[in-house]
Amino acid sequence: MQTDLATPTQTKRVFPPLYVPTGDTAKDKLAFIHVLERLKTQKRTGWVDHSIPNPESISDHMYRMAVLAMLSEDTKLDVSKSVQ
Template sequence: MALFNDNQKILEFLELVGRLKHEKRTGWVLCDINECESIAGHMYRMGMMTFLLTDENNITKLDRFRCLQIALVHDLAECIVGDLTPHCGVSVEEKHRREDEAMKKIAELTGIAGDRMYELYKEYENQSSPEAKFAKDLDRYDMILQAFEYEKRENAPKKLEEFFAATYGKFDHPFIQSLVEELYRQREIFEKKCLVNGNT
């Protein structure tokens, strides 16, 4: 009987997680981006970026698996509360309260596994480890990379400048800083090309 109840809860958890596959990220919706990414898509690419850490660029010896786990749970609460941004009229304190409550509910559904997810979520929220700080860099980098991809897709240079302005100078890890530099370089080339072609 206990196993049946446990499996019921796990199914409920998986259905909640499944929502993230279809929930659009609020920032892009507010910018009228058609066919914008889902929350799960954002978390997936963040997770994939942790595989790019190598002996050569992982100079601070980050735990890659822990980085991956944090990337996969950092927005998990959004399957219940949605993607709350500063434009949603919800204070930072209330946002954190709602997300914390949601993560506790998720933890209850999944027992020991849930306790682990909650612990990783709090680590990210509190930025209490080098791995959590790296995940924050990934979060910001994926956002500006996505913004640039939308600018290219719509042939609209600087359309999403606000996302770049919001993250400027906030990247800490040398590897991510190098990726940011390359992204800025490519974005500048794109803007110049558009100017030559008469697009503004």
């Protein structure tokens, strides 16, 4: 595995793609739903890398950020883009 010269103690991670479209709409939708399912259990990498106890999942983070964006009173914030 390759190492980053800037941080010699860490290794670069290589992840397989989570979702590769097939062109079959029904199969693609199902595959996407399976990706979403995995996000509920996948812990956020930065939290895990820094040994933070009880790290939040990617899904936890996405949900919280979407709600915060919707509740924001900042008129400069593009809420729709933030939620997406």
